[in-house]
Structures are given as structure tokens and as C-alpha cells.
Amino acid sequence: MSLKKSTKNAEVQEISSKSTTLKALLLVTIAALLRYAIMTSKYQSIIANHVEVSTPLSSWKRVSEGSFLFSKNINPYDGDLLHETPLAIKFYKVMLHYVFRNVHLMFIVFDLGTGMLLYLAVKKYAFEFQQHHKDRKKFPEDVQKYLPSQDFAQKVSIYVLMGFLFNPYSLLGCIGHSTMGIHNFFLSLFIFGMIYGSVVVSSFALAVCATVSFYPVILILPLSIYFVKEYKSNTKAVLAIVNFVTFLVLITIYNSNFGKDFSFVKNVYGCILSVPDLQPNIGLFWYFFTEMFDHFRELFIYSFQINTTILYLVPLSIRFRNTPFVLTVALLFLISIFKSYPCLSDLGFVLSLLPNFVHLFPDCQQGFVVGVILVISSSLAPVLWHLWIYSASANANFYFGVTLAYAIAQIFLVTDILFAQTKWEYSLKHGKDTKIDGEDGVLSLE
Amino acid sequence: MRLIFVLYCFLHVKSSTFAIQEDTFTEELLIKPLFSEQVYAHFQFATTWNIDPKNENYHHSHLFPRPIGETIERLNIQELHISLTGGLWRYETWGYPVVDAAPGAEIWAWFKHNTDNVDTNWKLLSNSLSGLLCASFNFVDGSNTVSPQFSFRPRGIVESSNNTFLRYASLPREIVCTENLTPFKKLLPCESKSGLASLLNSGYIHNTKYHSVSLHLRQICATEACDKLAQELQLSVSLVYDYAIMGTKNWSFKKLFGHGLNGNCPLASRSNIFVDLSSKTSHDFELTPEPDDVIYSIRGGQEQMFAKYDIPPYFLSVGAKYQNNLDFNVNIPPPLHACQYLTGYGQERGGIVTEIYNNHWKSLDIVLLQNIAWFVPVYLHTLKIVSNNNQVIEPSVLKYGPGKQREKPYYLEVVLKLPPRSLTKISIDFDYVFLKWQEYPPDANHGFYIGSAIISSYLPLAKNYTGLPQDASTITGSFNASRVGYLVQIRTENMVITLPTPDFSMPYNVICLACTVVALAFGPLHNITTKRLILKKKNRKKLLERLKNKFVEKFFKKKEEKSENDKNE
């Protein structure tokens, strides 16, 4: 009987997975058409020119300039317009000239690739998550209705795909030719590799991410935790670290033209870490370091960068060691909030991972606030920018206010999710009931 | 004691006798009525010093200014060119000046090829010049200095013209006023006490459309055969008076300089005044007094006539009286002129456009030099050169040095062949940058200056050309001086951009607000990672009640304690 049931289940699953795959393909097609339509319209250049989309680190114009200077035998790292690594420039050039032959096409394909990788990765992760909670009897009765249902994996993966492809943030990033879209492809490749347990793929993708935008370097910790916890394999974890370091060294050797020219280090990592370019973006750094007193500049650069990288790394890794995927997403979130040159693509990417936590949503308290702040700040940002820069009727403070609100929304979101996660863990053990001696109790952190 | 004095005398004698023989000084003034409503006056003071450059002892000079000599020696300078200018020379109506100069301050120097650290010497040079000429040359440093490959090759005789020994910088914002003229006059042998320099009255000089003070130091041939070298120093003052400001067309020394000339400088070997009579044919004027001589000069296919005055040791005042008829002439612009402007709106993206007019019937080779400040980051891949609105021109040679924030400027040098009778537009895009709040000047909203573009070329004709040939140091030397080409270095307008500014009163607020946001993340994350979730009884009492309880509790507790204490006592 049980065998019969399980085969039936499998059948149902197969059918539903087939239909989700079709759905996914349909979504991808629609997304591609949508992207192409907007990209070829006049709005492309308007979007590409927005500081929210093109930061000094992710602007395609700067990549073109770097590429052009290389072709003229001028080292672009003598100047400070280019903040991408030589390998990245080479990669774009090869992709553009030998593979795609069209900038729009290149960005669309990478974006869709990101979506597909996330889709596949999440499908497996959600399936495993659902399997983990399959044996309902293990959990208190009042929690059971909150446990993931049969079609959890299908639902979540489609949500993630939709969330990525039709999320305005990643959409704008892709249309605006933000190279962060391509960096995100490698980030999704990393997640894909991690969930599928491939040491080489995950560590390679992470090494690429770490060399182009530095901050993902901290994700090596969740990666190794993931291998230890989910695959119960210490060898994999060690191998991942070794591979990661090896790839890092190899890429750096290539970047430095086999040890001859390290001028890119100052322009790429120096720029990310010491924030010399104060062009506004949606992050917290630009106005803070514009208005900083010179003698405190270094102190605050150190403290802000520590805050972004290692401050939360260890405590979160310890706290969420049993749920390394949650840890990964939390760290990605924190990076996208606190990195020195964030752009919309960063937020788009992490937002699309949220559907993984649908089971936590009932415990989230600030969804409405976060949603409202995000909508308001995202729509006000370009307006206030225009007022400041073009009509000179507002000033920098207005735009700064928007970026503050934007950061606050993201912070609320991530802390809310993490708090919900702790509650979820609690309720799996003790049930949803919060009555003490018949009286209503309240859950609090102490 | 006596011995020392004998020695001193010996040295004194040696140096002074040498000097008497070896320094020569000439003073000249060229007055040229310009096509339009202006008159151009150019003072040319030249000192030549037959010193052996290997001797390297510049201390003992006679007429040569000692501070300059000391600077050359100490900083190993081969050539030095400085100009301080107020106003813009209008090439399209005024023709070519004797000496080209960009608005503001401009300085370029060649160091000797055995100089160890050119950059240190350059910094020291700009510092000492800032003291010498009361100008802000101390703002010249690596962040606004370039070493152009083609535009500023040495003007005199040098051993090597490798551009690693060349430095060029301009300060477009520099204001030129009396305090620059005062030390300048002190470099002349007669200072402003006699000779032509006594005409340099700051009140009159600065009431002009264009005024420029320049200093050019180089090595020249001491002899005809050019087997010996001499150090030459040209000091010049160029002025363009506007008839509208003067109130009349009839100029005289009193009108131009406030008073007449009280004799020549006795130390000068030659003191002359030249008045260009070429415009007399179209617009007749009478000179008073009658010139001592009239010089005919044929140069580069142009016939010219000059009235010459030898300045006597007594009073002289030259004036011109125009015939009272109204003539309107057609302005024929010179073969090559240019202008520069900004494009775009807002404070996000813009473009720099340089328009170069070639009115010559043949194509012209030119070099365009742009020294773009670091706060105007340009994108080389947006460089477009279009002639006559449709013909795209490929630069024959392109030299580019990318700039770096706060460290070095963007350097662009393009060699072009301009098509005959054409207007060529050279455009490049840039971004507006955001600076740290302490980097903005006190008048941040005044804007930031972008210096002139410099267009250099050899003209085949000397039409409307007054420049000196390379081998001459005086205006006299430019008469009948036909050469293969006539060098012009056109300077375009300066440009001002207003960079977006932060709110200068906000530093504390911004620091507090941004740190608050960081703390907003830190607090909950700290709680989540360090605390446990526990179930607690809910406090159902209302807020007001709770506050009241707390207050009462505190108050009574204190009283109780007090009474307990009393009891204990």
C-alpha cells in the first residue's frame, strides 16, 4: 500500500514537475522578449545612465572604455575609470565578439541563465527541504499545517524564477547593462554548485565572484558548512576551500599577466575597499564618505568594511550552522546592503531568493512596512535625483534620505526573516502554542 | 681683513667686467591697431647673456635678473616659459599675437637632461615662482601637470628633446593683477624707473580687454655661426585696449599708459617703438611726432610697414589721430582659429567640444593638446572627430594618458590633418564627479575651471602674423624674416563646470544617520545570534498603568528604605 502510494506520489510529482518545467520555459521566453523589447527602446540609455543601475563598478560604459584603451595599447589601470579585473574585461570581450556579437543578447542570456540556475538549484533545495519535513509525526501537532506541502518544491522554484525574471530590480539591472548581472550569473552558479554538491563548480564560481567583486569571498564559510551539514562530508568541505584558494590564485595570476602587472589590484580591490569614487548609489557609503572628516576617514572605512564582511560572518555561521542555505542567503543580503557600490541588480538577486522562505512568512511581522518603504524609496530615488542633479531644486540630502530608507527596508527584511527562522526552529520543537498556565505568553529573545 | 677685501674686489671686478661685456638688453614696444575696435600694444624686453651653460655659475650677472639665474642653476632648468593672462586673445578678429598665452596662468619648463628627479624640481620650481611672481603657482603639482609629446618641444637649443624632462601645467582660474606686475617689473634692469617699463601703470594696464605678462627663458645661438650658446630671457607684456573703454580711437601714450615716456632705459643697448602702419591703407591715421624711420618688411608673402622711433633720453609721447571718416572693413579671419565649449545639461554627463576652423585653401597639420583636470573624467572611446559635419577624420597620431582622481590629469594629444576650408569638431564625453566635502573650494558653486585646449601648427603664410621667428629675440628680428613655416599655438577659451555639491553643513548629521542605520542592523542581528528564544508571560497591563506602577514602586521603595534606615539609627 505504501509502495503504491509512493509511486503514485512520484507520478504526480513527475507530472507536476513536467508542467512546472514547461511553465518555467514559458516564463523565460516571456522574460527574454520583455527584456529585448525594453532594451531596444529609447529607455535603454536612460536606464543605463541611472546611478542606481550603473555604479562605478558595474557600469558597462567603463568596461567599454577599458576595452577600448586595451585595444589602443594603453593600460587602463593607469587611470581610474575601470574597476573590473582584466579577466572580466577579457571575458566580456570574448563573449561579445565571439559568442553573442550583440550586447543586448549577451546581457539577456546571462540574466536568463541566472534565472534558470536559480530555478534548478532551488528546486533541489526545496525538494530536500520538503523531504526533511516529510515525516510529520516528528513535529508537534499544531505546527503540522505549516509544514511544506507536497508541491512545495514546484511552487517555490517557480516563484523564485518569477521573482528573478520579473523582479523590477533585476530587470532594470539587465536592461541597463549592469555588469553586476553577469557577476550574479556566477553567484547563481555558485549556489547551484553548492546545492548540487559539486565542489569544483561551486568553488570556481565563488572564486570568480570573489575576484570580480571581492565581498563574496566570505561565502566560502557557508559553502564548507553546507558540505559538512548537508552532504556529511568533511572532505568535500576541505576540498572546496582548497579548490577555492587554488582558483583564486590562478585567476589572480592571470589577472596580473603572470605576475608582471599588479596595477589592477589598486583599481579593483582598492576601489571596492577604500571607496575613492563618491558617485552616489543606493548604498550607504557615498554620502557618508563625502561628508567624512579626513582624519576619521580611515577609521570609518575599516569599521564599515568589517561590518560588511566579517562582523556578522562568525556569529551567523554559528547560529545558523544547521541551516547553511539560510546562512548563505542572509550573508548575501547583508553584502548587498552594506557593500560599497551596491546597485539594483544586487537587491534583485537576493529578493528573488525570498520564496525559499514561504514557510516563514506567517512569522514575519514587517512585510508590509518593508514593502511600502521599498516601493516608496525606489520610486522616489530617480525623482529626487532629477531634482538634485538636473533641476537644482533639491540637494544631496534628499537622495541620501532615500538611500537610507532603502537600506532600512532591506535591514528590516533580513532581520525579520532571521527572527522568523529562529521562531520556526522553536516551533518545530515546542509547537506553536504560546500559552503558559493557560495565560497568553510571548516569545522573546533573552 | 684687507686680503678679504682685495679678494672681494677681484671677484667683483671679474664678474662685472664679464657681465658688462656679456649681457645685452633691448626694449621694444610694438603698437598695432587691430582690425576691430582695439589697439594692441606689445612690450618686448630681451636680455641675452653670453654665458657658458657648462660654467653653471649664474650668480654674477649684470643685467640678467639674479633670482631667475639662481633658479635656473639650482633647479637645473633648460627652458622656462611662464605667462599670466587676463582676458582671452580673439584670434578670429585680432589675428595672431607676438606671444600666445592662455587665460590664467600657464607654465612649462624643460629640465636639463642630467636632472635626477624632474618631479621634485618641478614642484620646487613652481613654489619658488609663486614667491617670485606673487602668483598661485604653488598649486601646480602632479594633479595638473602633463608632459606633452609634441606641443611643447623646446624653443631654444637643447641637447635632448625627450619629453620626460618637460612639464606643462596651467591654472585657468588664476587672476592677474598689480601684485603680479610689481615683481615682474623688478626683473627688468631699469625696473619701472625709466625706459618703456615706466609706462606699465597698473591702473591703465588692467583696464584693458586683454593683458598678458610673460617670461620666456631659453638657450640661443650667441653667434651667427651658432658655435656658442647664450642664455636669453624675453619678458613681454601684451595689452589690447578697447576703443570703447578708451572713449576714442585716437590713442596716445597718455591715453594708453597714463603718461608719456621719460626717456629710454640707459642700460638698454637699443630702445625702439614700432607702430604697425598696415592698417593705414584702410583706415588712415596720423602719427605724432613723425617717426624717425619707416621700415618695410616682407614676410611670408605679406608686405608690412612699420613706423620706427628711437627712444631718446628725454620725454617722448607717441600718438595717433584718425581721419574722421567712418570705414567699415570686412574681417578676414586668420587661416587657423578655434573655440571650445561644453555640451550637455545637468550635473551628470557632459561633453567637451573643440571647433577648429581652417580657412586656408590647403590642408593643415595640427596638434591638439588637451590637459583635462582629474575632476573631469573623459571617456576616450567617445572621442569623435568630424569635419564639416559629415566627414569623420581619423587622427594620424593619438597620445592619451588616463587620469587618476586627485593624482594626475587626463592628457590627450591628437595629430590631425584638417581638410582645406573646413570646420572640424572634436568632441569627447565626460562624467561629473563627486568630491569629498573638504575638497570643494570655499566658493564651490562658482564652478571648476577646465583649461584651454592648445592647437599648434605651422602656417604656410604669415598673414596677420606678428610672432617672432625662432632665431630672433626682438621685434626687429621679425622684420623680413621669411621662414618655411610660422608657428602658432592657439589657446581656446577656459570652461567652467559646476560640479554637484553635497550639503556642506551636514557632516555630523550624515555620520549620525548612516551609523544609526548600521546600528539598526547590528542590534537585531546581535540579539538573534547571541540570545535564546524563550516563552514569557505576557504583561497584559496597560501602558499607563505600568508607568504608574513603576513610579509608585520607585517612590515608595525609596521611602521605605529611608524609614528602614531611620529605624536602624
Next chain:
Amino acid sequence: MNYIKLKPNLSLFLVIISVLATYAQLDPRFVENVKRGKHTNNWAVLVDTSRFWFNYRHVANVLSIYRSVKRLGIPDSQIILMIADDMACNPRNPRPATVFNNANQHINVYGDDVEVDYRGYEVTVENFVRLITGRLFPGTPRSKQLLTDAGSNVLIYLTGHGGDGFLKFQDSEEITSQEMADALEQMWQKQRYHEVFFMIDTCQAASMYERFYSPNILAVGSSMVGEDSLSHHVDPAIGVYIIDRYTYYALEFLETVSPESNRSMGEFLKVCPKSVCISTVGVRKDLFTRDPDTVPVTDFFGSVRPIKLLEKVTMMDISEIELPKEVEKAVDNEPKKRYYYTRPLPDFDLLVAETKKLETGIDKEREKEYVGYWY
């Protein structure tokens, strides 16, 4: 090397007057001063800290004092003049290269002979403190240094916009009274002055010298704490106030002083009673050991100039002197060499050809440097 050419001239019995003196005698007054431990030289630091056209009056203030100290004998080399903006050649000035102290254009305080040592953006708090404490960067020209010693009487004049305890520089930064006091103390400890006369014409000027704690400073400010310092009158031709009251009357007084006059500092401190100044002029004498009524104004505004009198003058025949011989030899050995001028612009045809060659040939090697990534 040109010695041979000169030889005939030398033999023309060129006689040079040279001077012999067994000892040099100094001005008796100067010797007296040194003996009595009085000052031996005078310096002036005159600072205008305000930018922008509407602060014309501050520039006129500082130039008034500049004119006076120069007239009374302090040479330009011992005056450090700092002016934050250019008023004389400002496009808004209808009379270029002039700054007047009076709408009737009595005195052009800018003059025809002015040397501004720090101007425009160079006038910063940092530069000012560096200047007076002598902590300048290497390579700073002499005219931008305050080369005072233990025998120097220094006049420090400041004008601009002030408040209680600070003076604004160019509307973007400020020096506090404590910083000012510490800078003066540093001067004293480095023996950079003998006496200082500190004069300040700003609002709440007295607050600037309240914190002084170094000896031998006489300070005067145009207004007390809580008071505004007022301008004198407006010039309708230029549309702005032309000078401040206190400095206007100070200049009026100084115009009556000649280098020989015996007018005292006591008189100078009273030049602007409240009836004309409207603000109360503040004076601080407690750090100053002498009685201002016995101190001549020229102790600060004039200059001590030690003069050496030479007694004996001898004529010498130059032909007696032999010139060193190696010079002649050098001339003989020097090979004849022809020099050439460098072409000011490169030969374009040649240049284009060379560039093409580079692009086709050597460029391949250079490509490896940067473009090694590509191929």
C-alpha cells in the same frame, strides 16, 4: 672662456671703485636697542580672511594697514600679506587695479607697488598657523615665510567675519581663539618674537585675544564680546561697504604718523572712541610689560633698519689683478661645435610614417605588455 675677448678691455685701465672699511659702524639707535634688549627688526602679518565681493571692506581694511606699515618703513620682504579674494582686478570693480578706503577715492590703498604673498585659496587656517609658527613645507619661497627671531616685533592684523571665540576663513573654516593663543605660545617658545601687537577687526573681536597666555603681547580688537564691528560707509559706485569703522580711523591716525614721529601706542589704542566706532574697542595690556603710552607707534608699524656706515673708500687699478690661467686653457681646448635649434613642432609627415611603422612592427611586442590578455 670669453676671457681672451675681454683682455683688451681690461687693459683700458678700467678702474673700479671698491670699498674698504676696517670696521662697520651701526646706527647708534640700533646699538642702543640691542643693548637694552629691545627689538632689532620688524615684521607684519596682515590677513584678510574673507572671500566674495560683498566683503570688499575687509580687503580695504587689510590694504590700509599694509599701506601704512610700508609707508612707515617695513619692507615688502618683511610683510606677509594674505588676501583671500581679488577685489582690485575683480570684474565687478569699475576701477581695475584699485582699492579705495573712501568713496571719495582719497587713497588708493592698493597702490602701484603691492606684493600679495598668499592669495585666494592659499588663505587657509592651516597656512596661517604654519606661517606664524614657522612649520612650513620644504621649498616654501622666502616671501611666504615669517623669518622672525627673538628680536622681532611682529604686527599681526586680522580682519574678516568673527564670532565669539572664532574667526572665519573664507566662509568655509575657522580658527578658534584657543588655536590662535596656542600658535602664539608656540611662536614665543620658539623665540620667534620679541613683542607682538595683535590687532583684529571683526565682530566680537575681543574674544579672539581672551585666551592669550604668552608674554609680551599687546592686543586690540575692534569690538567687545557680544558686539558687532561696523562698517564705515558705502560706495554707491561699487555697491558695497568700502571699509570698516575701526580700521578707517586707525588709518586716519596712521596717515598722520611719519617714521620719525614720537606718537605712542597709547594714542593709537584710543583712535576709535565709541562715539565714532559704535562698537567698544577692546584692549588687552596685561601680557604687555611696557606702558603703551611710552611705546612709539613705529615700534610696531615702523621698522628698525640697521645701517652700516663705511668710512674709507679706496680706488684700485684693475690691471693689477691677474685672472686665473686655467680659464684661458679651457678656451683653447674647447672644440668648435655647431648647435641647432629644435623644431618647435615635429615633422608631421615623418611622425605619421613613424607611427605607422610602430603600429605594424614594434607594436606587436608592446601589445604583449597590456594586451597579452587578449591573444
